[in-house]
Amino acid sequence: ILALTGGWGAPTAPAAVQASSVSFTSVVPAPVVTAPASGVTHQITATTTIYTEPGSPAAAQIAGQLAALLRRSTGYTLPVVDAPSTTPTDGIALLLSGAPPAAGSEGYQLDVSAPSIAVRANQPAGLFAGVQTLRQLLPPAAESATAQPGPWEIAAGHILDYPRFSHRGAMLDVARHFLPVPVVERYIDEIALYKVNRLHLHLSDDQGWRIAVNSWPNLAVYGGSTQVGGGTGGYYTQDEYRQIVAYAAARYVMIIPEIDMPGHTNAALASYADLNCDGVAPKLYTGTRVGFSSLCVSKELTYTFLDQVLGEIAGLTPGAYLHIGGDEASSTTATDYSTFMNRAQQIVAAHGKTVVGWHDVVHAPALPSTVAQYWGTTTADAAVATAAQNGTKIIMSPANRAYLDMKYNSRTKLGQRWAGFIDVQDAYGWDPGAYLSGVGETSVLGVEAPLWTETIQSLADVEYMAFPRLPAIAELGWSPASTHDWTSFNQRLGAQGPRWRVMAINYYHSTQVSWP
Numbered sequence: 242i243l244a245l246t247g248g249w250g251a252p253t254a255p256a257a258v259q260a261s262s263v264s265f266t267s268v269v270p271a272p273v274v275t276a277p278a279s280g281v282t283h284q285i286t287a288t289t290t291i292y293t294e295p296g297s298p299a300a301a302q303i304a305g306q307l308a309a310l311l312r313r314s315t316g317y318t319l320p321v322v323d324a325p326s327t328t329p330t331d332g333i334a335l336l337l338s339g340a341p342p343a344a345g346s347e348g349y350q351l352d353v354s355a356p357s358i359a360v361r362a363n364q365p366a367g368l369f370a371g372v373q374t375l376r377q378l379l380p381p382a383a384e385s386a387t388a389q390p391g392p393w394e395i396a397a398g399h400i401l402d403y404p405r406f407s408h409r410g411a412m413l414d415v416a417r418h419f420l421p422v423p424v425v426e427r428y429i430d431e432i433a434l435y436k437v438n439r440l441h442l443h444l445s446d447d448q449g450w451r452i453a454v455n456s457w458p459n460l461a462v463y464g465g466s467t468q469v470g471g472g473t474g475g476y477y478t479q480d481e482y483r484q485i486v487a488y489a490a491a492r493y494v495m496i497i498p499e500i501d502m503p504g505h506t507n508a509a510l511a512s513y514a515d516l517n518c519d520g521v522a523p524k525l526y527t528g529t530r531v532g533f534s535s536l537c538v539s540k541e542l543t544y545t546f547l548d549q550v551l552g553e554i555a556g557l558t559p560g561a562y563l564h565i566g567g568d569e570a571s572s573t574t575a576t577d578y579s580t581f582m583n584r585a586q587q588i589v590a591a592h593g594k595t596v597v598g599w600h601d602v603v604h605a606p607a608l609p610s611t612v613a614q615y616w617g618t619t620t621a622d623a624a625v626a627t628a629a630q631n632g633t634k635i636i637m638s639p640a641n642r643a644y645l646d647m648k649y650n651s652r653t654k655l656g657q658r659w660a661g662f663i664d665v666q667d668a669y670g671w672d673p674g675a676y677l678s679g680v681g682e683t684s685v686l687g688v689e690a691p692l693w694t695e696t697i698q699s700l701a702d703v704e705y706m707a708f709p710r711l712p713a714i715a716e717l718g719w720s721p722a723s724t725h726d727w728t729s730f731n732q733r734l735g736a737q738g739p740r741w742r743v744m745a746i747n748y749y750h751s752t753q754v755s756w757p
């Protein structure tokens with residue numbers, strides 16, 4: 242547990258790792274422009290200074306994160322100081338000036354030369370992204386929790402980089418099996434390294450309610466008391482949720498909370514008898530069936546409940562979005578579904594947030610601002626296409642490509658198989674901007690890789706299912722379509738393997754990847 246709280250997440254001290262230099266072209270996601278300067282390297286030494294944009298606390302914080310990482314592995318002092326007004330001719334500089342407009346708000350320019358490294362961005366998010374690239378250009382031993390011998394060489398070159406889509410997401414289902422704060426924080430560290438900027442937390446389902454709500458305390462205390470398989474569940478206190486939000490924000494990740502409704506609500510219905518149409522609370526549920534529960538659409542108390550619960554969660558969440566689920570509501574009639582989802586969307590809007598729903602929400606129909614998350618397994622969905630043509634933005638999470646809970650193959654012990662097996666080439670081999678017919682690039686807000694946890698119980702399980710597929714989805718979300726190439730991705734992904742070993746990430750050693 243101690244190891245899990247270490248910030249950048251390098252939980253164990255691995256055996257000494259060779260600090261051999263990494264190719265300038267081994268970055269995941271692929272940058273927009275990569276220009277190696279052949280034969281030249283930069284070396285981080287005991288006298289390296291990290292300069293940051295004067296007067297920018299955000300730049301200083303990002304520099305502090307980089308310094309903390311490198312101090313552990315190099316043993317060097319690495320002081321962080323304000324940059325001089327001219328570009329430094331030595332050391333590492335993180336600057337909020339001199340980036341091209343093309344870098345936008347999340348992009349950066351990275352220049353590595355023999356005397357210096359400069360990351361330039363228009364906004365702090367871009368500096369953070371540039372530092373993630375720099376980490377991947379350092380020898381894997383730079384991620385070590387203990388001092389390593391070096392040398393700390395970085396190949397020289399120039400990168401200009403910015404994202405294709407604004408939404409690059411991962412989802413953790415903390416309802417089927419509860420995942421404690423340190424596990425969520427470590428996953429945030431891991432996804433941020435691949436420029437994922439959204440973490441969607443699936444906070445409620447039939448098997449558990451995972452966030453304290455002051456106005457309805459039984460939700461967490463009783464509804465959160467168990468999980469799939471009948472073990473002890475758990476929930477986040479509001480302070481713990483705030484801690485997750487802050488931890489994510491410091492890594493430029495926005496938390497998107499989901500309260501799934503009107504189905505997937507057995508834990509809530511079990512916690513409060515009055516929420517049920519017949520006034521009788523069902524038992525807690527620890528199996529894995531879906532589609533059997535529904536909030537009571539005809540009771541006014543249901544909407545008081547929504548208003549109070551969503552109001553509290555909106556108040557705890559600085560991000561723009563509240564996810565209200567809406568999937569697999571097979572115990573709710575179509576008319577009731579529309580009635581319910583319309584009111585739920587209005588309630589979210591009244592609390593100042595934009596709705597995200599699973600793509601079933603387009604049948605309600607969706608409000609103009611509602612974002613629909615596509616989780617189907619086919620490349621045609623007429624209702625989603627019509628919604629997109631009328632302006633609905635879509636997050637692409639096709640279950641047969643992006644679902645991290647699907648097995649890699651028939652021998653994978655964890656996971657499910659309903660959407661098919663997904664090895665790395667399946668996860669990588671599709672184009673989010675041209676996948677769903679009638680849903681073009683401009684309708685796509687981005688991509689998201691959900692990890693449902695019916696079979697997932699621990700950090701090791703999470704890592705095994707997410708790596709190496711999460712980086713594949715991350716690349717689809719960030720990199721220009723023109724860089725899409727399995728041979729290139731395979732080489733760059735393989736280069737992450739030594740890094741994951743140093744970081745003690747429990748990744749799946751897919752035979753499709755040419756690990757070095």
Ligand code: TNX
Nearest residue numbers: 531568569599616646657693
């Ligand atoms: C379908 S995908 C679900 C989840 C399950 C998942 C398992 C979606 C919106 N709903 O309730 O956990 O399959 O793969």
